[in-house]
Amino acid sequence: MPSSVVGFAELLGRCERTAVHLELRDSYAPTDRFEAWHRGERIDWENRESWWHPQWKQLQRTGLRRLQESVGDLYQQTSVFRVYVSDVIPGFLQTAGYATALLSTIANLRGTPDDVGDAVAVRMRRNAVLNNGMHRFAFVLEESVLRHRLCGAETMAAQLGHLLGVMDLQNVAVGIIPFSAQRNVWPMSTFTIFDDTRVHTDTLDAAATLMQPSQIELYARAFERQSKAAVRGASARSLIAAALAALD
Structure with a gap:
């Protein structure tokens, strides 16, 4: 039989x-x-840490474009984004010139195939979500993010100018934590909270997607405390203007 x-x-x-x-x-x-x-793509089952935190080498071994594409659906499905950054301008807010400089350094450091031009194009299309009023964004940036020189002065000036323009969007809130701020929590690694369903954060060699309620609650609490130290409106614009003036 x-x-x-x-x-x-x-x-x-x-x-x-x-x-x-x-x-x-x-x-x-x-x-x-x-x-x-x-x-x-396959996981190294001998490396238990990679089960939960896949290495960038795995995610980017075919280049950077696919990684940019992989979060497109997640962006469309998310209503509220909370983004804390301590290193670079958030991807959502990047100009093509700044993104090109940043992704080029990433590709060079990690030794990935050079498809930076394609990856930047995908990122710019993906970032159209910023102009959709159905999505809301809360950004908290360390002031140092405005000062790190990952590109030429002209490209950085355009990036900072773009940041000023984005602050006019009704669905976007941008806060900046000044160097001089009195704070009740330390600067920490960059992270993004998608609604109340997941957190993306990463280290130099691995990416982490956190989905346990206790993890999400912890990062939400951290975001709230970072946010309390941030300035907004005219005060935030003055910090960006100072960073622009320092490019001269």
């Missing part, structure tokens, strides 16, 4: 969700990890 047992390959072909997320019950939709697997 023919066997009625379904083969593993057939079972796997029917899967639409990762076993991990079914087991943890924190998501019932295809994940970035599953989509990466579907593209042919």
Whole structure:
């Protein structure tokens, strides 16, 4: 008699969700990890840390464009973004010139294929979400972000000018933590909170997607405390103007 047992390959072909997320019950939709697997990317099972924090080497081994594309759906699905940055201008707020300089340094440092031009084009298209009033954004930047020179003076001036323009959008709030601010929490690694469903943060060698309620709550609390130290409106604009003047 023919066997009625379904083969593993057939079972796997029917899967639409990762076993991990079914087991943890924190998501019932295809994940970035599953989509990466579907593209042919594989995990080093001997490296347990990479199960949860995939290395940039894995995510970017075909270049930077795919990584930019991979979050497009997430951006469209998110209503409220909370972004804290301590290193560079947030991707949402970058000009093409600034993004080109930044992604070029990333590709060079990590030794990834050079598809920076394509990656920048994807980022600029992706950032159109900023002009959609259905999405709201709260940014908190350390003042040092305005001063780091990752590009030429002309490109940086254009970037800072763009930042001033974005502050006029009704669905965007930009706060800047001055060097002189009295604060109750230290500067920390950059992170983004998507609604109340996930947090993206990373280190030099790995990316982390955090989806446990306790993790999200911790980062939300950190964002709130960083936000309290930030200035907005005219005070924030004066800090940007000072950074522009320092380019001369």
